Amino acid sequence: MSKYDELIPFIYENIGGAQNVISANHCATRLRLKLNDTSKFNEDKLKNNALIMGTVKRDNEVQLIIGPDVPEVYSLFSRKLEGVESSAQEGPKQNRSLKSYGTLIVDFISGTFVPVLPILVAAGLVSAVLNILVTFFGVSGESGTYIVLNAVNNAGFYFxxxxxxxxxxxxxxxxxxxxxxxxxxxxxxxxxxxxxxxxxxxxxxxxxxxxxxxxxxxxxxxxxxxxxxxxxxxxxxxxxxxxxxxxxxxxxxxxxxxxxxxxx
Known part of the structure; x- marks a missing residue:
């Protein structure tokens, strides 16, 4: 049982329920939620929870600072969203400002690249490990060790x-x-x-x-x-x-x- 199992219903209770969620994603440390009605976002209760390090509110987006375990929290949170249609799609269309479009673009780019960063970091560091092995430990470029680690490095970037x-x-x-x-x-x-x-x-x-x-x-x-x-x-x-x-x-x-x- 995850220590976050009880956190998920607590979050939903203090953001207006699953029907109030337009979309959910995460970055390296934060659970990022777009809400239909931000007045239902109970910031005081959320940031006083021991498992939530802080909160941020911007326009209709709220962020819960979870830490490095945010992928696990996001996974648990998103399960409850499956099959739930957001009431935001039924509401009246809102005019977007240039700033809001800019925020939307930045959010898309960060939300796309941040989850991939661990792969790039790992692949890049493997390259450094290879250089150390070759320079200081005499590992041959034709050895199986080199071939395997080089494949790890290449796969991180090629794919x-x-x-x-x-x-x-x-x-x-x-x-x-x-x-x-x-x-x-x-x-x-x-x-x-x-x-x-x-x-x-x-x-x-x-x-x-x-x-x-x-x-x-x-x-x-x-x-x-x-x-x-x-x-x-x-x-x-x-x-x-x-x-x-x-x-x-x-x-x-x-x-x-x-x-x-x-x-x-």
């Missing part, structure tokens, strides 16, 4: 579009596995850096997708639009099978061809 695809999809509220799928397609050996590739006679620009994260981010954003549209038009009885097929078959060529102009 970055896969990790970013999963993280961005989760952040934007669609199936993370579909974002991961798109990232894996982009770094596939038959597409990554391929020359002379065409799709239905349309030229596919040559690009090394393993060295950039912009294509997969744009691809996931486009995928989210398709995902929401497909939800509305595909019958429930066949949605489980048909929606991922349609979404990926449209997203991949659009990402490779049409979205290429934005992938600087």
């Amino acid at each position: 970055l579009p896969v990790y970013i695809g999963y993280s961005a999809a989760n952040k934007i509220g669609i199936n993370g596995m579909m974002g991961m799928f798109l990232g894996a397609i982009l770094v596939h050996s038959s597409i990554d850096g391929a020359e002379g590739l065409t799709f239905f006679n349309l030229s596919v620009p040559t690009m090394a997708y393993n060295t950039t994260t912009i294509p997969v981010i744009f691809g996931v954003l486009f995928m989210a639009l398709l995902d929401k549209g497909a939800d509305k038009v595909i019958p429930q009885s066949i949605k489980y099978f048909l929606k991922p097929l349609i979404v990926i078959l449209i997203t991949v060529p659009v990402t490779l061809i049409l979205l290429r102009k934005f992938q600087v």
Whole structure:
């Protein structure tokens, strides 16, 4: 039993319940929640809980400072949100200011990259370990030890579009596995850096997708639009099978061809 099991209902009780939550995500130390009605956010009670180190409130977003265990808290918190439709979607549309759009963009970028940082940190430090082993302990570049550790280092960066695809999809509220799928397609050996590739006679620009994260981010954003549209038009009885097929078959060529102009 997790020590946070009792914290989750306490949080819901003091933020207005699951129906008051528009979206939830986390960064390195904070559980970040967007609420439909922030007047239901009981800041005093929340920050007096021993498991919550502090609170922050900005516009309709509230942050609970949890510490390094925030992924566990987020996992427990998000389970309760599954299947719950936010009442914010039924409320009147609000006019957004330029500042709020800027905040939204920064929130998306941070929410996408922060969960991936442990991979980059680990991979980068493995490179340092390799240099130490080679320089001071005489480990050969042809040894099995070197090959294994070098693979750990390379995998952390080469497959970055896969990790970013999963993280961005989760952040934007669609199936993370579909974002991961798109990232894996982009770094596939038959597409990554391929020359002379065409799709239905349309030229596919040559690009090394393993060295950039912009294509997969744009691809996931486009995928989210398709995902929401497909939800509305595909019958429930066949949605489980048909929606991922349609979404990926449209997203991949659009990402490779049409979205290429934005992938600087």
